[in-house]
Each structure stands twice: as structure tokens, then as C-alpha cells.
Amino acid sequence: MNANPFPHRHLLGIQGLTPLEIGHLLDLSDGFVDHNRQAEKKRETLKGRTIINLFFENSTRTRTSFELAAKRLGADVINMQVSTSSVVKGETLIDTAMTLNAMHADVLCVRHPDSGAVKLLSDKVNCAVINGGDGTHEHPTQALLDALTIRRRKGQLSGLLVAICGDVLHSRVARSNIYLLNAMGARVRLVAPKTLLPAKAERLGAEVFHDMAAGLKDVDIVMMLRVQNERMQGSYIPSIREYFHFFGLDYDKLKEAKPDALIMHPGPMNRGVEIDSEVADDFERSVIREQVEMGVAVRMACLVVLTRNLPSAKPNHV
Ligand code: NCD
Numbered sequence: 001m002n003a004n005p006f007p008h009r010h011l012l013g014i015q016g017l018t019p020l021e022i023g024h025l026l027d028l029s030d031g032f033v034d035h036n037r038q039a040e041k042k043r044e045t046l047k048g049r050t051i052i053n054l055f056f057e058n059s060t061r062t063r064t065s066f067e068l069a070a071k072r073l074g075a076d077v078i079n080m081q082v083s084t085s086s087v088v089k090g091e092t093l094i095d096t097a098m099t100l101n102a103m104h105a106d107v108l109c110v111r112h113p114d115s116g117a118v119k120l121l122s123d124k125v126n127c128a129v130i131n132g133g134d135g136t137h138e139h140p141t142q143a144l145l146d147a148l149t150i151r152r153r154k155g156q157l158s159g160l161l162v163a164i165c166g167d168v169l170h171s172r173v174a175r176s177n178i179y180l181l182n183a184m185g186a187r188v189r190l191v192a193p194k195t196l197l198p199a200k201a202e203r204l205g206a207e208v209f210h211d212m213a214a215g216l217k218d219v220d221i222v223m224m225l226r227v228q229n230e231r232m233q234g235s236y237i238p239s240i241r242e243y244f245h246f247f248g249l250d251y252d253k254l255k256e257a258k259p260d261a262l263i264m265h266p267g268p269m270n271r272g273v274e275i276d277s278e279v280a281d282d283f284e285r286s287v288i289r290e291q292v293e294m295g296v297a298v299r300m301a302c303l304v305v306l307t308r309n310l311p312s313a314k315p316n317h318v
Helices: 019-036 061-072 090-102 117-122 140-154 172-183 212-216 240-247 288-308
Strands: 050-055 076-081 107-112 128-134 161-165 187-191 207-209 221-224 262-264
Touching (some): 019 140, 050 061, 061 076, 061 128, 061 288, 107 288, 117 128, 128 288, 140 221, 161 212, 172 187
Parallel strands (some): 050 107, 107 128, 161 187
16 A cells, blocks of 8 residues: 555644654655755756745744755745734735735745744645744744754654753744654653743643753753744843853753753854853754754755645646
8 A cells, every 4th residue: 555654735733743754754854965965956856836935924044944945856936025014914814825826836835923824824725835933833844853853863763851941932843842752752851941831831741840950961952942032022031141040051051961962952042041152063062053954854855745745737716
């Protein structure tokens, strides 16, 4: 039997994906890592396809890596940066969907400040949709690239102890990673001050710590999160100095982790806030730049599996 290893129209989140589906995406991505290291990177897999990057929120690495991924596969790419100052909600979003339908896009890569907005859009369009981050909800391609980085370094995800530290409350990266790591048999710890954790954080499938020394004890992976000032209304942390003192990753706190623990951060980093600059640049421990490299490979894999599932001819109306 030749069952489709990824039978989904969209990639809106990690929640709901099976370990086999996640494993399939990671295996495919692995092949693209080697491919991307060659001088000749262009393929024709997506020749004739139109990919639209629709970003309602600022982004550097996610948008560029979707663009690179699509171009390396031979697709045509359009970048639409929608003004973040305009009120982009409800009806406007549906209008955008109608416009994109009329343009016969094949895949939309969408980032939006509201949780659930990407799903709403996916219900209205004829093409495949990849969630490039929606509010504080999910960021599936980030979790996949993190998993690929870890799997290539550690050989497998199963059995690893992963600490996700910092502003979990506002982090779609944390949520997607918790789902993925749990699905793949890793154990997750969340390490954060109470003000930066969602209510009942344990229910997400993690052990909760409010102290870095205890939370980092014997972990295989230390994943730091950006303090997301733009999503904070009011005061969540007393001061940057105090935050760094208690929750910023420095060599002293890192001592608690396993000697070969990897340091990760999705970027952009606030150096001196959640992570010490030297630790971030420590080429023996930090895989932050490798994460960016894996991002392109993972997005290529996602584009390939979703375009495989597109109907070969579209209906003759918009
Ligand atoms: C993350 C995001 O946008 O959610 N960044 C990213 O995709 N590289 C994390 C963040 O903004 O802190």
C-alpha cells in the first residue's frame, strides 16, 4: 500500500500531526540540507508554481527562508508585506483571501499577529497554506527546524530532556515545540517566571520550573526564548537587569545542563536580556546559526509535501 505520508492540505500547526508525519517532514528536510550545501542549488520540483509570502507582521529569517526555499525549488515567489499599522482583521483578511484566489497562488505562507487568523484564511482560499506564525498560537516550521537541528546533532529526539526558557506566555515557538517534542518522545521543561507562563502551563505537556538552576539540571537542550516586548501590555518583568540576573542564560547557569547540552534560540535575540552574548556566539555549544540553515531545508520539505497534495487542475472559477 502506498499511503500518502502527509495527507494534509495545509500546515497550520504541529498539534494533531502524528509522529510518522513529523518524521516524514524531517527525513525530507534532511535531504535538502545536503542539497543546499552544494554550489548548484536550483531544482525544478516546483516549476510553474506560485508561492505567496503574506506577512502581516515583521519578519527577517522566516520570510527570507520561505522565499529562498521556494526559489531553490524553482517556484515563482511574491512577497506581500502588509502594513502592520493598518487594522488587519476579519473582513480585510477575507478580502485578501479573495484577491489571492483570483491570482491562482498555489501556496500561501502567512504570518499574522492574531492567533487563529491563518486558519481563518485557510478556510477561504483554494490553495495550500503554511502558518509562518499566528499570534501566540503556533509556528510549526520553527518547531520542525528546531527538531531537525536537534536530531542531526543528537541522533534522535526520543528520550532527550529539553528546557524551554523565558517568555513562554507569548511564544508560539514554545507551543509548537512542546507539541512536537512530546509527540516525538522527548521530555519538556518550561523555565520561566510565573508572570511569563500561561495559566496551567503543565497541561501543555511539560514540567514547570521557576528557577534556572533547577530547570536546567541535566538537560540535553537549552532553548531560550525572546522576551516579546511587543506583545506585552503592562509590566511582566521588573527590569532587564533583574531578568537577566535570574533568567538570562550565562555560563554560570549553563553549568547545570549536561556538558554537551546544545544552546538554541529562534531569533531575533535580545543579547544581554535572555541570553549572554558570548554564550550565544559560543561555536562549541550554540547551534543558533545552524537553526537558520535548517529553516530553509524544512520549508523546502513543507512546500514539497503540500504541493504534492494540490489538485492537479484547479476549478475554473475564483
Ligand atoms: C519567532 C517568531 O516570530 O515567533 N521568530 C522567528 O520566527 N524566527 C520568535 C520571536 O519572534 O521571538
